[in-house]
Amino acid sequence: MEYLDFELPIKELEDQLKKCIELGKESGIDINSACKEIEKKIENTKHQIYDNLTPWQTVQLSRHPSRPYSLDYCNAITDNTFIELHGDRNYGDDKAMVGGLGRIDGKTFMIIGQQKGKNTKERQYRRFGMPNPDGYRKALRLMRVAEKFNIPILTLIDTPGAYPGLDAEERGQGEAIAYNIAQMCQIKVPIICVVIGEGASGGALGIGVGNKVYMMENTWYSVISPESCSSILFRSWEYKEVAAENLRLTPKNSLELGIIDGIIKEPLGGAHYNPQETFISLKNQVLEAYTELSKMSPDELVEHRQNKFIDMGVFNG
Template identity: 60%
Template sequence: MAKNVLDFEKPIIELENKIEEMRKHETMLDISKEIKTLEDKVLQLKESIYNNLTRWQRVQLARHPERPYTLDYIYMMTTDFIELHGDRNYKDDHAIVSGFAKLDNQKVMIIGHQKGRDTKTNLYRNFGMPNPEGYRKALRMMKLAEKFNVPVITMLDTPGAYPGLEAEQRGQAEAIARNLLEMSRLKVPIIVVIIGEGASGGALGIGVGDRILMLQNTWYSVISPESCSSILWRSWEYKEQAAEALKLTAEDLLEQKIIDRIIPEPLGGAHKDHQQMANTLKSVLLEELNNLLKIKPEKLISSRLEKFGKMGVFEE
């Protein structure tokens, strides 16, 4: 069995393993028709499973350890990336990466959450959970982008802002709130992309923009399904029901007009083909930037404020 296989993927993996086993004997037996039949069956099974995922299964895919992270996208999509560090106040937060880069010929400032691939790098990146200095670093970069009239792209992928005592002592809530205020009136275009999990204020701290995009198998919510379950049912056992109630998938949020666009992923998820996913994302970003760069700063700001002002309004 392959590594990092989710429960609902096991029937697919079993068939793929069977095909591999049959190929080993293909030189001795003419079983090409049987192999082709099984390959067709695998494709049908994949389409059936991945096109009918539950909300909890989407959450699981968004957390897949082999999904591309912010730095992966930066290195696959851009050139001339120069990483910039520190908030000029306390220290550099490794859970947030940022810097100038070129998307084809367009200069951009990219800011995003960064997780690790193993225990060592996860500790270094604090599991993608920023401290206040991470949000202050992000704001410093946005102001720098504004100074040089460069559009901002943010990539969201965090289980939440770091909840430790020292983070609260250094003003976690103030740092996030300050970013919401400053991003709402930044004079350059901002594109926000949810590339994995977008949890709570940890994601929203770099999540105000002119265009909000979500990859197909990601989630974005005020709280994670597990935390919601523990509050409502005092147990994590009801996380699947919580995920359904939270309506946190890309389709849900597009319907609620929280986001503007869903970016399709390769069949099976972004982790199945990093380069294909990066190419798709790059083309979408260039298209969106081309439209936003035509808009005057005053209009950008007023439209941004109007966009977020409409959220959460319901009629009964």
């Protein structure tokens, strides 16, 4: 288990617990009461830390290297049926964007998400979850396949932003994202979106236009990352915590602003502490949302989705 800076008090207590257990085994002395006391301290410390996270700490937790990624969810919430589909039929197969078909409790879904890597080699292979234009075009191709066969769509958002490289700009990064947003407003099947990690900028919106939009408890959703915001406004990353506070990027902020429809609970400490519990929570929320959306006609789904985003924000006529 890797620990973030603000989690170090938990690490110290867990190290003490391990030593306590080892000492009991080596000496043959009953020290259960001492171990239980440390366990209570660990639980209390976790509540003190995780029940009072700052926005910047939430951002850090969303990036925890042990958090589940899109393919983990795809394989865990489907009935051992996930089949990945590849290519945009135009340029190539973007490894930062994954998608395919899978059955969730017997119902077929088209699942699309940004995929990060679990080690250095895989992170480079996946470009840290930052898709190229062909990634967004692949996502849209899969959405159109889903629409053709009346299959609901589930998107899993986890990206620090679309890939900012020169080759991405040459192939029309901005156009690809904008076109996805416009087309997702017109797709005639249910679309459910879940932010499972980072939800940054147009990179997130490129697969984020849904009838229902949810955030996992320890994630963030914003037009820009705190570091980038700090570097633009203050010419330095030193003010990233201030930026995180003012961007109002936490799930609670997004729910209050009407940007999302709900927050999916995570285990105490984050999704990585108990991935199986996290998978069940997300799966149940997706099925609940689908049950509601399945009662709408295709035209009602389109109208519902468009009105949802039109109603966001304040307009002065």
